[in-house]
């Protein structure tokens with residue numbers, strides 16, 4: 001089973017993808033994670049990626065495709081792939097189709113997590129991170145005991161650049177511009193499953209697995 005998970009920043013997409021991948025034994029291919037790892041490891045690709053991200057731009061196809069191909073070769077023992085953050089363009093979607101076909105495989109479902117921009121803004125702009133232990137707080141949903149101080153080690157919390165309001169607005173705009181044509185592309189292939197991403201995390205997960213159980217048992 002090969003699936004694509006699409007959702008705006010702050011939709012919980014990454015965590016859902018991890019849980020789906022372990023429930024169905026799928027390799028989780030998150031371009032976001034791969035890129036962050038590369039940046040941390042200070043590789044050539046990481047440094048290139050960093051300059052793009054700092055400008056709020058997307059990494060060019062050539063870098064992404066080579067990462068995808070190397071990941072697709074790691075299929076050993078798994079039941080397929082969950083793509084998270086890829087494809088982002090029709091051209092990438094067509095490339096993915098080709099790569100899967102070369103491996104006698106195909107795409108089975110494209111899951112869209114629907115969350116309003118307003119809710120995303122609320123979720124992300126109040127998020128605070130501890131620089132010491134990486135704990136994640138939220139001023140409304142999960143506040144620290146004293147404002148802007150980590151409960152565990154008393155470090156001063158900070159806001160990731162990605163979580164600042166103008167950055168979120170920009171990222172949402174990019175997200176909508178990217179996903180609109182992709183959704184149309186996959187609609188024509190009858191692959192789209194719409195999931196209400198504004199629900200509680202566990203309810204979103206159940207909604208997704210209800211759909212995937214049907215696909216898996218086909």
Ligand SMILES: [Zn+2]
Nearest residue numbers: 130133150153
């Ligand atoms: Zn901490």
